[in-house]
Amino acid sequence: MLSDRFLQKMRNGIGIDGLLSVVFGALILFWPGRTASLAAIFIGIAFILIGLGYLGSVFRDDGESGWARIGHLLLGALYLIAGIFTFIDLAAATTYFFALIGIFVGMTWVVEGFVSFGMLRFTPSRGWTIFSAILSLVAGFMLLLTPIWGAMVLWTLLGSVLLVLGIFKLIRYFTWR
Numbered sequence: 001m002l003s004d005r006f007l008q009k010m011r012n013g014i015g016i017d018g019l020l021s022v023v024f025g026a027l028i029l030f031w032p033g034r035t036a037s038l039a040a041i042f043i044g045i046a047f048i049l050i051g052l053g054y055l056g057s058v059f060r061d062d063g064e065s066g067w068a069r070i071g072h073l074l075l076g077a078l079y080l081i082a083g084i085f086t087f088i089d090l091a092a093a094t095t096y097f098f099a100l101i102g103i104f105v106g107m108t109w110v111v112e113g114f115v116s117f118g119m120l121r122f123t124p125s126r127g128w129t130i131f132s133a134i135l136s137l138v139a140g141f142m143l144l145l146t147p148i149w150g151a152m153v154l155w156t157l158l159g160s161v162l163l164v165l166g167i168f169k170l171i172r173y174f175t176w177r
Contacts (some may be wrong), residue, residue, distance in 0.1 A: 002034075011173060011176045013085035013172050014169050014176075015029040015169070015170065017169055018039060018164075018165075018166045018167070018168075018169025018170035018173055019166070019170065020163070020166070021162045021163070021165055021166025021169060022163050022166035022167060022170065023166075024159075025158075025159045025160065025161070025162030025163030025164070025165075026159075026163055027081070028156070028158060028159025029159040029160065032155060032156065032159070033094075034035070035159075036094050036098065036155065037090055037091070037094050038076055039094075039097070040086055040090060040093045040097050041081075041086070041087075041090070042084045042094075043086065043097060044082075044084075044086030044093065045083065046083075047079045047080070047082045047083030047086065048079070048080060048083035048084070049083075049156070050076075050079045050083075051075075051076045051077065051079030051080030051081075051082075051083060052076070052080065053076070054072045054073070054075045054076030054079060055072070055073065055076035055077070055080070056071050056076075057072050057076075058072050058076065065157060070093045078172070081096065082097075095148065097103075097149050098113065098147070098148050098151040098152065098155070099151065100147075101147075101151045101154070102143050102144075102146070102147025102148055102149075102150040102151035102154075103143075103144060103147045105140075105143055105150070105151070105154065106139075106140045106141070106143030106144035106147060106150065107140065108140070109136045109137070109139050109140030109142065109143065110137060110140035110141060111132075111140075112136045112140070112146070113132075113133045113134070113135075113137035113140060114137070116129055116130075116132055116133035116134075116136060117129075117130075117133045120133075121158055129142060132175075136150055143148035
């Protein structure tokens with residue numbers, strides 16, 4: 001049996017999760033561009049911090065070889081430059097991030113389709129595996145051909161899912177006894 005204290009923590013976690021999901025889902029659905037720009041800002045900040053971390057490791061670690069230091073120096077510089085460029089033109093950075101997300105998801109789906117075909121002889125339900133592989137390939141190639149549009153659709157889907165799940169989690173929180 002679970003303790004009352006543990007159950008209360010679970011309830012609170014569901015409530016906080018629901019509230020954050022509703023807030024982020026609503027922001028994505030009602031202000032998609034501004035929310036995407038905010039996400040780009042966070043990515044830019046992360047790039048700058050990662051770059052500073054790599055650059056700091058060049059001067060901190062005495063046990064590293066020369067090549068490791070050069071690698072960390074280059075990585076740090078690249079991350080730092082990417083982070084700075086994010087803030088130089090935030091609109092372009094947001095568009096590039098959307099394009100990259102669309103391209104990476106598209107490539108993932110294409111690879112998943114080919115892997116499914118490769119696993120065909122090991123799966124008991126060949127029909128569903130073939131259907132899944134074809135669906136992954138078609139969706140992946142569509143996303144690769146239109147990465148920004150595809151990423152915007154995925155962004156809208158994310159907002160919708162967050163909003164709906166958040167509402168249900170809040171209902172669950174308030175009806176929990």
